[in-house]
Amino acid sequence: MFRSEPPQYADDTRDADTIPDFVVIDVETACSRVSSICQIGIVGFRDGRIAFEYESLIDPRDRFSSFNTRIHGIAAEHVIGQPSFADVHAVVDRHLAGRLTVAHSYFDKGALAAACRVHDRAAIDTTWLDSVRVAKRAWPELPSHKLNVVSRHLGIPLRHHDALSDARAAGMIVVRAIEHTGITLAEWSAPPPSRQRAPAPPPAGGGPLQGQRIAILGQPRDGPLAHRIAAAGGRVMSGVGSTTTILVVVGDEPFGYVRYDAGFRKAEELRRAGLAIRIVSDRQFVDELAAAG
Template identity: 45%
Template sequence: MPPLPVGDFRFIALDVETACGDSASICQIGIACVGFDDSILTWSTYVDPLMPFAPFNVDLHGIGPETVRGAGSFAQTWPQMWPLLSRHPMVQHSRFDEHAINAACKAQGLPRPRLTWHDSVTIARRAWPELKGNGGHGLANLKQVLNLDFHHHDAGEDARAAAMVVLRAQATTKDHRLFKPVQLSLPL
């Protein structure tokens, strides 16, 4: 696993890719740490999902058994990430990532993490209500509408995109309190 970012951030966006239809099958985790100067530091790692890959998922994100060979399991990776994540507000683009993290924790015998989650889809809906019914607020449409530069279906890139959506929404609405940054630090 590559070294995690260090320091304190305004918020951290997180995204996961899964190996199959089981949401616990995390095969990649990416985070985008947003600094107090709005800089974005992106980090990602592959994870051995300890279950088979489905062809649909491999076709979607390009991650397969050979990609994760030698990577740690979620149970090995998550405790190393926890100290950083637990003290920052978390952003996800839809509720899937939180659900997948909780499912992977349950499947691998880890306690359910208590994180402060915010949804960049909800934030985007407040900033750009005109997109409802006009392509929507998914990352693919926001990429086009907001002219975002990222590689979709890579966990680090999608986390960075979610962070960019929040930053653009704040700039658009002039509301830098689209979510309240709450510090929450609970043991794993």
């Protein structure tokens, strides 16, 4: 099922025809630690076509959980004799550094950064584009923008949770989105226009959240959840600080890659320091708020 050696791939530094417009990366992990990369797939796209591919199993130097193995099928015995992330870091850096890198959600970005830290390797300097964001804008009518859902909708072949197949599919989603919307790759990859930060709604004079100072991760502080918090007497904070009592994480239960967000890390650091900060999903928070009446 898995290759014992990485396959051959085009050396895009030699042939101008294979220098990619963008590259795509997907990783699989051995356990809940996102640094535990056990497979990497990288695909380069040029003019809407695949220019090169790279794939390798990785010895994560970490344990394998049965949960993760059930998802991707990779177990400890598959990575015996395979390179560590430190061994392939130079190859990954050569393909990504200085380029536009696509990943389907920012899980792969967080995993790559974590693996660089754990294996004492330099961070990879690349510009990231989230193909989930691309898919949401291109096909807003879909009930979900998970990789398998969007791929099925577009008829893109996919062997889900195989890193190389996932990378191919995420790249094709970007190609199809360009064709479907007419939005160029440069426009997709441009940073969103800056806008003046809207103020948070003022807290009501009373309610079940009176006295609570609440930060929201994943939604602006003038969004619908912020207004609901304010109506219940809570104060919406601009970020996580020592006076924050609750951090609400929107749409990422059980948190996953968001654990590498600076606000999330700050909340965990403050909790370890003894401050009473709760970290809850938006679903749990709304349920508790409804129960409080």
